[in-house]
Each structure stands twice: as structure tokens, then as C-alpha cells.
Amino acid sequence: MSKKPHSDPSDGEDALIKDGIAGFLNPAEMFKLRRLALLSRYTVEGNLAGAHRSPKHGPSSEFASHKPYGMGDDPKHIDWRVMARTDKYYVKQFEDETNLRVYLALDRSASMGYKSADIPTKYEHACRLAAAVGYVVVKARDSVGLFLHSEKVDVRVDASNSFQHLNNLLKHLQKSPPSSGSGIAATLHEIAASVSRRALIVVISDLLGDEDEIALAMARLRKQRHDVIVFQTLDPAEMDFKLMKACELFDLETGETLSVDPSALANDYRKAFEAFIEKYRKAFAGMNIDYRVVRTDQPLDTFVRAYLEERRRLSK
Amino acid sequence: MFLAPFFLIAAGLGALIPLALHFMQNKRKVKLPFPTLRFLKDAQKRSSSRTRLENILLWLIRTFIMVLLGVAFSMPIIKTGGLGWFGDTPRDVAIIIDASYSMAYKNGNAEVWDNAMEAARNIIEGLKEKDRFCVFIARAQPEALIAEPIGNKQEGLARLKTLTFGAGSSQMLPAIEAASQALKKSQSGYEKEIHIITDNQALPWQGFARSKTADEASAASKSVVEPGTSVFVLMLGVSNPENTAPYSVTMEPAIVRKGSSAKIKVTSTRTGPPTSSAMTLFLDGKESGRRPVTVPDPATSTGEFTLPPLGVGIHEARIEMPDDNLLLDNKFYFLIDVQERRPSLIVGSATDTLFVRTALVSGFAGLVSMEIVAPDQLSGKKLTDYSSVILCNALPLTGQAIGSVEGYVKAGGLLIVFPGTKAVPEDYKAWVCLPGVPSAVNLVPPMEAKTTLSWDKPLHPLVRPMQEGLGAAELSVRRKFSWEKINESAVVLISMGAKHPFLLERSYGSGKVLMFGISAERTWSNFPLSPFFLPLVLQCTEYGSREKEPFIWATDSLALADYFPDLKGTPSMTDPDGNAVQIRSTADGGKTALIAADLKKPGIYSFSATADSKARPAFAVNLPRNESDLTTISEEEIKSLVGIEKLHIASDLATFAKQTSENRVGKTYGEQLLWIVLILIVIEFIYANKLARRGRDAVLNLKPDSAGNLNLSKEAVPGT
Secondary structure, eight states: OOSOTTTOTTOHHHHHHHHHHTTTOOHHHHHHHTTOOOOOSSOOOOSSOOSEEEEEEOSSSSEEEEEEOOTTOOGGGBOHHHHHHHSSOEEEEEEEEEOOEEEEEEEOOGGGGOOOSSSOOHHHHHHHHHHHHHHHHHHTTOEEEEEEESSSEEEEEEEEOOHHHHHHHHHHHHHOOOOSOOOHHHHHHHHHHHOOSOOEEEEEEOOOSOHHHHHHHHHHHHHTTOEEEEEEEEOHHHHHOOOOSOEEEEETTTOOEEEEOHHHHHHHHHHHHHHHHHHHHHHHHHTTOEEEEEETTSOHHHHHHHHHHHHHHHHO | OBSOTHHHHHHHHHHHHHHHHHHHHHHTOEEEEESOSHHHHHHHHHHHHHHHHHHHHHHHHHHHHHHHHHHHHTOBEEOOSSSOSSSOOOEEEEEEEEOSGGGGOEETTEEHHHHHHHHHHHHHHTOOTTOEEEEEEESSSOEEEEEEEEOOHHHHHHHHHTOOOOSSOOOHHHHHHHHHHHHTTOOTTOEEEEEEEEOSBSGGGGGGGGOOSHHHHHHHHHHHSOTTOEEEEEEOSOSSOOEEEEEEEEEESSSEETTOOEEEEEEEEEESSOEEEEEEEEETTEEEEEEEEEEOSSSOEEEEEEEOOOOSEEEEEEEEOOOOSOOTTSEEEEEEEEEOOOOEEEESOTTTTHHHHHHHHHHTTTOSOEEEEOGGGGGGSOGGGOSEEEEESOOSOOHHHHHHHHHHHHTTOEEEEEOOSSOOHHHHHTOSSOSEEEEEEEEOOGGGOEEEEEESSTTSTTTGGGGSSSOOOEEEBSEEEEEEEEOTTOEEEEEETTTEEEEEEEEETTEEEEEESSOSSTTTBSGGGSTTHHHHHHHHHHHTTOOOOSOEEOEEEEEGGGTOTTOOSOOEEEOTTSOEEOEEEEEETTEEEEEEEEEOSOEEEEEESSSSSOOEEEEEEEOOGGGGOOOBOOHHHHHHHHOOTTEEEESSHHHHHHHHHHHHTOEEOHHHHHHHHHHHHHHHHHHHHHHHHHHHSOOOOOEEOTTSOEEOOGGGSTTO
16 A cells, blocks of 8 residues: 555545545545454455455365365365374365455434534434445455445445445445434344345444344344444434523424423433443343444544454454 | 502512513523434433422522512511501500709700600601690609690690709609500500600619519519500610719718817719819808819719808808719708807706706806706797707696797707606607607616616717716616607617616607606616716717708708798798799698798708898708719610510610601511522522533433443443
């Protein structure tokens, strides 16, 4: 990789990057992310040779198992030591290494359009997060795909490992602002049904749906041996509920209104919200799903960097 | 009752303000988007009842504040006494004015009395149409200026103008009793008030001091003042009065003889811090001497003057001290009666008077003249020419003679009675002035003849010299009286043996009577031959030569016969200003007695026995000096002393008017309500702030780290 990817416009790769994800990440952020890698904690099924473990046997140097010699097997793989001991022919099998397919499941429900003060909306922040993850994935020659959904999957982009692909993928995000309605659980089921081979599913959503149904959908993804990462994107006002004056709030998804006195409700609201978060935390921990809460007032590059380094550390 | 009821409307409207603001606030609420309302609904379910309660409480506090604010500005009045919340209840007011001469104390340019009169006028003028009033003057005995409540203010003011302060002291207790009695006649529905106008002197309140404890005072006051009667005291005197006054005058010796010198001792009294002053003696209008004197407080001090030789006659004298705020008691008047030594009149036969005559001749070495008359010649004598009349076995006497002698004693003469064998007990009963009446003359058995004299009153001026240097007084008695009765006012000066009276003394009128229990002759005892006889007779005659009191205290009336026993015809008297003093005659036990009225002006009064005779100084009249003690009494002391339930005390007219007004109209509680409003505002501010801060200051438990990991505390999640 070039040492100055963002400083030389003549560089073709950098030019592509700028054209594709310039709307989400600035060069400084991309520079910070360039050496990071998103590793899967489990075996994945790719279509190219790569750095990730595959469930198939392949030409790698890592021994996997023995199998009786059969028709078509290359005699050079016969394990002569085993034959000397057992007088039978066994062939050595080696693990295959493949590339990683990452699917970004991005929520564009109406609630993702919320923002307080001068910070990005949850959707904008989620898009930038998706762009950062996508950039890291493509940079590592892995493939990235997209499921953009609201009540259903609105946009599906298959996984590919080119920056051109990433650029096109992100353009879909730009074209699709938050819409009304939310159906996270249903869309996750839809994703589970459509992605049959083991992959890394990155769910970026505020998860403001039915906790149990969402957990069930997540469990299905895990059952299909997908590695799942959940980034729950939340606004600080949503978490802290530090509104000053009495006001009338309307639900971004249902349009319902409610007059509230924030000072009177703040404590109970926080308790309810914390219970909600805790429920996800427990459920996802039980399913070995990597669950993180992302505040929209948090610097994105810092978060991505901290998260990926922690994940790399834990994967060793 | 409200002074500004208009504000009650404001209070009503104000009560609606918090509610109106609440609704307006609801209308003006900002509409904001929010990702989801599900958590808010959960929170509302949990806190709705509590929040509603808090909101209701806040609303109540705010409404209460607004209502109280309006009510406070409407100046509510809660009447402190009596009935008639909304109407003008008529009232009967008894005004008591302290007329003691301490009211003449100068407070600035005016006397306390002037201020008292102004206050009394204000009270009367301030009465409403249906109100009535009566006026009592507090003196030693209360006087009714207007005895029963009247409504005619003009009449009351006119009578008030005639009022002057008196020459004596005052007592509040009888005055309040009199006022309370007058108010008892009030019609039902009338409020009763007693207004007392006085100075700060403690003296008028001494009558209440009989009650030792507060409970006793309260019980006593209830008997004096009818329950429900409000008593207001206006104390117009100064809080730290100063006064110096000559208090009394004594002369040594008591008898001033022509050509002899005498000393005058003047006692002065002081109220206030110690000070240096001076006393000046004036004799017959001319300054005779001046003495510096330091008068401490509260003790008295004494100044001494030596009289120059004076001629025979009555001399006018006065002691003056420098002017102070109370002028009336700065002068002390008295008379000095300089006499030739007067003879004694001995009544009796030559035999009966032998020992007395011998004693007087040898005792005074011929200096004392005497005259001896037979009992039947006594009625022709002018007894006032004699210093004493000695009856030696002279009874029985004629009624005229007895009357003459008793009149002489009443006017200040001295009668010495030696009994004898001529009289029987019945003869003594015709006398009024004798100290005792004998029942019989008893013969004493020889075995019991010896008896010892005992001094029953050893400090008596007559007896005291007898005890010195004469040894044991023993007598041999053959006869003695047995006493039928001893007069209550008589004093046994010397006894024979244990309790048998030997010498009795009785004051009668201005004079004295000395009566012996045995005769002045040898047939009764060896007393005439004893060493006690001569000095005792001499002491008795000298004792009778006492002067009359050099002054009298101011009085309403004085019986002239007590001072001028030989008064005949129509006398005339003039006061110190030369105005005629009213002399009226009254019947006293069948006799006509002349009474001089209203001797209240201090100074020298002149007297003429007849219209033609030359006037001569008769009395030196002084104001009683107890009023010179201006020791003050505090409001608290009055309250504890008097124990009247509704007692209000003020020290100035404005406060007095306010108190009476508040009692009548009521007291406004606007200020107190404003204070409550202020407290409520503070409470509301703190409470509302606490509720508002509760949301802001709540501890955040949801804290994702930089990698998005949650650090959730256990308490944060219910059930964890």
C-alpha cells in the first residue's frame, strides 16, 4: 500500500477511494484505518484464497486429518509413517484458507434518523461506521456485501473485494435516507435465509424492536455458523435523556406523541433503557455475538480502531 | 375584616394563575422527535402517581402563595378583643388620670401633666359617636371627674380643663376599682376599656404589691377589673428621672428658747445618680445659711444649720434646694416657735403640792416659774400660758374645769396627774383624756409594801435618763390604784413590781397626759422621798414643754381646735399667696368644730383669731415627700404586679393610639402573611429545583467505553 494514499491524486486506487467513500470518511480517518484488519473468530466460507480459516481442506500447511487413500488421491499425500505402522494407506488432509465475506446489515428505519444537538444522525453515523468497516475489509482483500433494510431488505449487494464495489455499495447508502417503519427481526431472518455460506454479518442498528424476536433472529444467524457483530448505534440524548424543559415528543417510527416532564421521568427512563440494553447484552453474550454500543457523539475512527484492535487481540 | 378588600379579588385571580400557567405551558410545549416512546411510556407508568403527587403539591404551594399574597395585600385584620368583627361596636371608656404632684415633672419644655391632659383630650376627641366615657382622677383616694359614662365630648373636655394635679400622691388600685365599678353599669354590647394616664413612677402601683405572687395578682385583678375589660396604660414620664428634695426637718433641742441656740437638721432625698447639691436656709424671708450636700441614691443625706439667736415669737423658715425638673418639692417650709420658758400650773392644796413644788424649785434652781392654784380656781386660768398642768390630789374637778384642761391637752398641752385620797373612782370616769381609770385605792399589806420599779419603755425619752446612775429603784408602797381599765392608746412607761402600772402615758389630741399610779404625798408611799421623785418630776415637766410639729403635710382639711384650743369667734386664714382659706364649722359631738379646708398649697399659712387681730404664722404646709421618690417601674413589673389579662402599656401617644386602635379595629396581619409568602416562595424554589435537578443529576450507569463495551453497574438493572 502506498505510504501517501491520500496525498497523491494520480494514484488510481486512492482516486477510487475518494470517489467512493469520500462522503463518509476523510483521508485522515482512512489513514488511521489502513493497517487494521477485521478478523473472523470462526471459520468462514469464501470463494477466494485468503487469510481466514475455511471449513474445507486445502493446500495450506496446517494439518487437518487423515482419510483412507482412495481413487483419485494424489499419492504424494500418502502418509508413509502411518502405512508403516498400520500397513494401510492414509492420505493427510490440510486446512483450506479462504477469504472473508462480510455482510453489512444496516438499519435505515425512521428511528435511525434521530439526532440531538450538532452531531450526526444515528443513520449517518451508522453509514460512516459501515464505510469504515467496509474500507478495512476491502483493504484486507476480503469481500464486503450489504443488506440495507427498514421493514424489509431494501437493498442487497453481494460481497466483492474491490474498492469499486465498496464505492458502489456506499452510494446505495447515500441514496437511501432513513424511512419509516422498522422490522429488524424479520430482515435478519431474511438475511439468514439468503446467506447460506458462513460469513461475518455486521449488524448496524439501534435495535429498537422486539428484543426477544431480534435475539431469535440473531440466534438463527449463529446457528448457520455466521460470525455476527452487532453495533447498536445510539444517540446520547436517547441514552442520557437529559432534556431540560417539558415537551411533547413524537415517535419517529409510529408518529405517536407523548407529553413528558423530562426531570420527572429521567430516572425511570434510564432504568428502563438500561434494562433494555442489558437484555441484549446478556442475550448476545450467550450466543457469542460481539455486541457493542456506539454513541453518535463518539469519534468514529477512534471507536473502529479500538474495536478492531481489541478483536484482533482476542482472536489470537 | 380587610383594610383593602379589593386585593381579595386579586387573591382569587392569583389562585388561578398557577393553573392557567400550567395549561398555557401545556399548549406551548415544544414538539420534538424521539426515536421511540416505549421507554418513556414505561417510565411514565412507574412514576405517574408520584409525579402527579409532586405536581399537585407544587401547584398547591404556588396557588397558596398567590392567594396569600393577595390576602396579605388586602391587609387582613383580626380583632384582638371583644365582638363585632365587621361593625363598630360602641365602647365605654374609663379614663384614669394620675394627679399626683410627680406629674409636674418637666419633660423637655412641657410637664408630664400637660402631656397627660393632651392625651386625655385625644382619647375623648377620638371617641366615636356612640362611644361614652367617664373620667377618674387618681389621688390617694380616687375622685370622679365624670362618674358615669357620658357621650358629650364637649362637656368632658370642659371639665378636663378645670383639672389640676394634686398636692399628694396617687394610688391606681382604688382608681381602677372606681373606674371598673363605673363600667359595670355599661349597656350590654358595649366594649369596656380603661385608659390610665400616668408617669413612670412606681409609687401609684404599690397598692397591687399586696399580692405576692403572679397568681394572687391575677386573682386580685380579676376581682378588680371585670373580665373582658381592656386596660391601657400610657406612661408619659421619663425613664430615668432625677429629683432632689428636702425630705424633713428636725430641731435640736426641740424647744427653742429665747436667746438660746438651736440646730436644724435637714434630711434630703434623691432619685437618680449621686449628685452634689446645696441647701439654703431662709429665716423670715432672708437667707441665713447655705450648706453643700452630696446626695447619694437611694440613701438620704443630712445638712445641719445652727440657728442664730432669735427673738420670742413664731419665725417663718424654709429650706431650698436648687431647681430641678420637679420644682414643687424643692422647698420645705417650717415654723420656729421661740418661747420664753413657760411656768407650770400646779393644782392642789399646799400640802398636796408640797413635794412637787419642792422638786421643781430645787430642780431648776429657780429658773422655772410655777403657779399654784386651788382646784376650784382652775377654771379661771388661761391654761395655754403654762407649759404643763400638774394635778396633785386635785380631783374631783368641775365639768368646766375638766373641759378646759382637756382642751388644753388636745391643743398640745401636758397634763400630769398625781392621784390622791380626795377622789373616788367615779371622779376619774368623768375624764376623757386620762390613760386609765382606777377602780379602787387598795391598801398594800406591810409584807408586800416593798416593790421595785421596772422600766417598761426603757428607750422612752422620759424614762431613758432615769436609768442612768440611780441604781435599783425600790419603793415602799402603802396604797396604790387597782385599775379598772387602761385606755388602748395608753402606754405603761414604768411598772411597780411585775405588771402593776406606775406611770402611764397617753397622747390626746396634740398633747400628752401622764398619770401616776400613786400619790405625790407620803401617805401613799415613800416615792416623794425617793431619789427618783425629783428627776422624774423634772423630766415630766420638761417633756411637756415640747414644741408642736414645726410643719404639717398638705391636707384636705384641718381641725383648728387641735392647734388653737382657745379659739373663739370667727378666725380667718390666708394661704401662702394671701388668698383666704375657707373655714367651715361642723358639729362634732354637740360642739362646733372649725375646719380649715384645702390646705394643699405648700408654704406658710397665716391665721387671725378674730377679724381684728393681727395675723400670725399658723402652719407651715409641705407636700408629702413620698411623691419625691420618682423610682420608676417597668412595663414588665406593672404586668407582673397588676396581673390584668388584657393589659397594654405604651410609653408614647402614638403607640398608645395604635394599641387602642388595634384593640378596637384589630391588628393587621399583612406583614406576617408576607413573611409566610416569602417562606413559601423559598420552599417552592427549593422543592421545584430539587425536582428539576433530580433528572439532571441522576447517575448515569450506561457508559460504553471507547470500544463500545458496556460497563453496567449491578444496581442499574432491576433484578440483577
